[in-house]
Amino acid sequence: xxxxxxxxxxxxxxxxxxxxxxxxxxxxxxxxxxxxxxxxxxxxxxxxxxxxxxxxxxxxxxxxxxxxxxxxxxxxxxxxxxxxxxxxxxxxxxxxxxxxxxxxxxxxxxxxxxxxxxxxxxxxxxxxxxxxxxxxxxxxxxxxxxxxxxxxxxxxxxxxxx
Amino acid sequence: xxxxxxxxxxxxxxxxxxxxxxxxxxxxxxxxxxxxxxxxxxxxxxxxxxxxxxxxxxxxxxxxxxxxxxxxxxxxxxxxxxxxxxxxxxxxxxxxxxxxxxxxxxxxxxxxxxxxxxxxxxxxxxxxxxxxxxxxxxxxxxxxxxxxxxxxxxxxxxxxxxxxxxxxxxxxxxxxxxxxxxxxxxxxxxxxxxxxxxxxxxxxxxxxxxxxxxxxxxxxxxxxxxxxxxxxxxxxxxxxxxxxxxxxxxxxxxxxxxxxxxxxxxxxxxxxxxxxxxxxxxxxxxxxxxxxxxxxxxxxxxxxxxxxxxxxxxxxxxxxxxxxxxxxxxxxxxxxxxxxxxxxxxxxxxxxxxxxxxxxxxxxxxxxxxxxxxxxxxxxxxxxxxxxxxxxxxxxxxxxxxxxxxxxxxxxxxxxxxxxxxxxxxxxxxxxxxxxxxxxxxxxxxxxxxxxxxxxxxxxxxxxxxxxxxxxxxxxxxxxxxxxxxxxxxxxxxxxxxxxxxxxxxxxxxxxxxxxxxxxxxxxxxxxxxxxxxxxxxxx
Ligand SMILES: Cc1cc2nc3c(=O)[nH]c(=O)nc-3n(C[C@H](O)[C@H](O)[C@H](O)COP(=O)(O)OP(=O)(O)OC[C@H]3O[C@@H](n4cnc5c(N)ncnc54)[C@H](O)[C@@H]3O)c2cc1C
Numbered sequence: 001x002x003x004x005x006x007x008x009x010x011x012x013x014x015x016x017x018x019x020x021x022x023x024x025x026x027x028x029x030x031x032x033x034x035x036x037x038x039x040x041x042x043x044x045x046x047x048x049x050x051x052x053x054x055x056x057x058x059x060x061x062x063x064x065x066x067x068x069x070x071x072x073x074x075x076x077x078x079x080x081x082x083x084x085x086x087x088x089x090x091x092x093x094x095x096x097x098x099x100x101x102x103x104x105x106x107x108x109x110x111x112x113x114x115x116x117x118x119x120x121x122x123x124x125x126x127x128x129x130x131x132x133x134x135x136x137x138x139x140x141x142x143x144x145x146x147x148x149x150x151x152x153x154x155x156x157x158x159x160x161x162x
Numbered sequence: 163x164x165x166x167x168x169x170x171x172x173x174x175x176x177x178x179x180x181x182x183x184x185x186x187x188x189x190x191x192x193x194x195x196x197x198x199x200x201x202x203x204x205x206x207x208x209x210x211x212x213x214x215x216x217x218x219x220x221x222x223x224x225x226x227x228x229x230x231x232x233x234x235x236x237x238x239x240x241x242x243x244x245x246x247x248x249x250x251x252x253x254x255x256x257x258x259x260x261x262x263x264x265x266x267x268x269x270x271x272x273x274x275x276x277x278x279x280x281x282x283x284x285x286x287x288x289x290x291x292x293x294x295x296x297x298x299x300x301x302x303x304x305x306x307x308x309x310x311x312x313x314x315x316x317x318x319x320x321x322x323x324x325x326x327x328x329x330x331x332x333x334x335x336x337x338x339x340x341x342x343x344x345x346x347x348x349x350x351x352x353x354x355x356x357x358x359x360x361x362x363x364x365x366x367x368x369x370x371x372x373x374x375x376x377x378x379x380x381x382x383x384x385x386x387x388x389x390x391x392x393x394x395x396x397x398x399x400x401x402x403x404x405x406x407x408x409x410x411x412x413x414x415x416x417x418x419x420x421x422x423x424x425x426x427x428x429x430x431x432x433x434x435x436x437x438x439x440x441x442x443x444x445x446x447x448x449x450x451x452x453x454x455x456x457x458x459x460x461x462x463x464x465x466x467x468x469x470x471x472x473x474x475x476x477x478x479x480x481x482x483x484x485x486x487x488x489x490x491x492x493x494x495x496x497x498x499x500x501x502x503x504x505x506x507x508x509x510x511x512x513x514x515x516x517x518x519x520x521x522x523x524x525x526x527x528x529x530x531x532x533x534x535x536x537x538x539x540x541x542x543x544x545x546x547x548x549x550x551x552x553x554x555x556x557x558x559x560x561x562x563x564x565x566x567x568x569x570x571x572x573x574x575x576x577x578x579x580x581x582x583x584x585x586x587x588x589x590x591x592x593x594x595x596x597x598x599x600x601x602x603x604x605x606x607x608x609x610x611x612x613x614x615x616x617x618x619x620x621x622x623x624x625x626x627x628x629x630x631x632x633x634x635x636x637x638x639x640x641x642x643x644x645x646x647x648x649x650x651x652x653x654x655x656x657x658x659x660x661x662x663x664x665x666x667x668x669x670x671x672x673x674x675x676x677x678x679x680x681x682x683x684x685x686x687x688x689x690x691x692x693x694x695x696x697x698x699x700x701x702x
Contacts, residue, residue: 084544105538111214114535118214128530131552136496136528139377140207146371147363149497153336156492156553
């Protein structure tokens with residue numbers, strides 16, 4: 001082995017040692033970019049822990065994840081928008097629009113798809129239950145005192161805040 | 163390892179548990195043998211919460227079967243179905259049995275339900291009348307803690323009760339009240355509060371009051387609903403021995419065709435023999451006839467208790483058809499237990515000479531998970547999506563029509579050539595719901611369902627196909643009861659005609675199904691069996 005080969009080997013070893021933190025940093029980066037894009041698509045309080053799980057799944061499923069997240073963020077920025085209603089129509093139809101719907105669906109259903117073998121991201125933090133939380137329990141969680149659930153029929157228009 | 167007991171009860175479901183406790187209270191020695199594992203409620207609740215949304219509607223998904231005690235489960239063909247309709251019941255082979263995931267709905271039969279042959283010329287009559295079973299219904303309501311309405315106008319059946327319910331009925335949600343009013347005002351139909359095995363407004367039986375967790379199926383997270391698992395510690399405190407993970411695969415006969423022992427495999431596939439004096443096989447309407455057939459011996463070449471050739475025949479259920487529709491006005495179902503009211507009066511009438519009766523239940527499952535796909539594929543985002551979820555959840559209704567079914571010897575459970583993990587033949591069931599049911603769907607139930615949908619202002623009613631029925635999971639008929647040993651398997655005490663010390667209580671004994679969920683009747687019959695067993699044991 002000549003000196004140059006030794007040098008290359010040493011560099012490779014150094015890089016390999018550095019890899020775990022590099023991966024960690026990359027993961028953190030994707031997570032925060034994912035949360036950023038998510039916050040634009042879903043204008044509610046979003047849990048970073050749930051976001052990390054969805055991001056990890058997305059990373060394994062979408063090779064161009066980073067790029068798609070950036071394009072969603074840029075689309076909103078181009079409109080100066082922070083609400084999904086103000087920029088969603090500007091997301092081009094096709095792969096990017098489908099991905100945006102997938103992200104929204106993941107937050108609402110807490111699952112990677114509607115299939116019975118889908119990956120679960122969260123149960124009780126799935127947003128699906130929040131628009132009706134004043135009237136309907138999240139199943140398994142207590143809702144009222146004994147025999148005290150005969151509350152008023154709330155109008156459809158009074159959306160709870162979440 | 164226990165190798166002998168005065169009374170041997172196989173199965174720790176509601177039927178086995180009630181009999182075991184009655185025997186213990188009478189001072190008898192009881193051994194219970196249970197195929198499945200003993201699990202904690204917390205574990206099942208976690209299993210449920212950890213399911214992806216798409217698996218949550220499956221009532222069995224939270225109960226993965228043990229290798230040695232398979233039960234019907236997604237991806238596992240435990241039960242073969244042949245014939246024109248799909249027979250697809252679920253049950254749980256865990257300690258505590260299938261009430262783990264029952265809804266707790268507890269409709270009594272009516273006197274007419276028990277006399278189909280003499281009144282309408284179809285099916286079979288029961289071996290006894292309503293007055294005979296009435297006291298045992300009362301015992302069941304007390305044992306399980308069944309709440310129900312005090313107002314006779316809201317009670318089912320419509321007749322004076324001999325005892326009040328031990329608890330008042332659970333309140334209807336606003337949406338259920340609205341549905342009740344609409345049914346009354348527009349159709350003249352009574353939508354009445356369901357009598358149900360759930361603690362209403364108070365603790366009962368050391369279990370807490372219902373707090374509307376809306377998860378009775380697949381598991382009540384707090385134990386406000388009766389399930390047999392809640393009684394097992396008490397049975398042990400009273401002296402029962404419970405062997406879990408022990409699969410009985412053979413019932414052994416001896417002199418005089420009396421039962422002398424049962425054989426079970428433990429989870430290492432080691433076989434054990436347990437002797438006793440009185441034997442109760444309470445493994446449910448599929449596993450009990452299966453065990454009888456598996457136990458064939460020289461004295462009983464067609465299987466135990468089967469001199470009539472009726473073991474495994476006459477399998478019945480409440481075939482059902484669901485209707486989901488959307489209304490304009492909000493109904494807001496989902497607060498309270500998952501089934502809380504229903505229309506029973508459509509289950510009675512002289513038309514039963516021609517076609518099946520039907521019961522309409524208004525499901526009260528929180529609708530969010532069911533409308534999710536529709537909302538998410540609406541293309542809406544932001545506030546519009548939230549409003550769509552709110553609208554669909556509030557305005558989507560699910561009404562289920564449950565039919566009665568006639569005993570037909572061709573609807574038959576046999577032993578499959580396929581083997582389970584222990585090498586035991588799987589059950590196979592030929593299944594045809596029959597023209598009696600199909601006619602009802604086409605001529606009676608579909609038109610009624612349409613009127614119900616129109617009355618609530620549904621915008622998207624679709625009739626059910628008169629060919630397609632799902633299974634209710636109320637397993638009945640396979641060890642049918644009767645006075646004549648030539649045409650029935652067990653007598654009025656659920657004791658086999660062929661073996662003086664063998665009882666086969668549970669749904670298998672039922673001679674007619676009526677329309678209402680049948681576990682209360684299975685349990686009442688279990689009390690009758692228990693009384694007979696105790697008096698036999700005491701030499702009365
Ligand atoms: C989703 C669902 C909802 C339901 N809702 C209702 C309702 O609202 N109202 C109603 O009336 N009914 C309802 N039912 C039906 C109800 O659950 C059953 O009727 C009831 O549990 C039957 O009780 P059982 O004791 O006869 O049988 P099970 O509860 O099935 O118990 C049988 C026991 O025997 C054990 N066993 C089986 N084979 C063996 C063997 N070889 N050796 C040893 N042990 C064995 C099993 O492990 C089990 O513990 C529902 C069922 C389902 C699936």
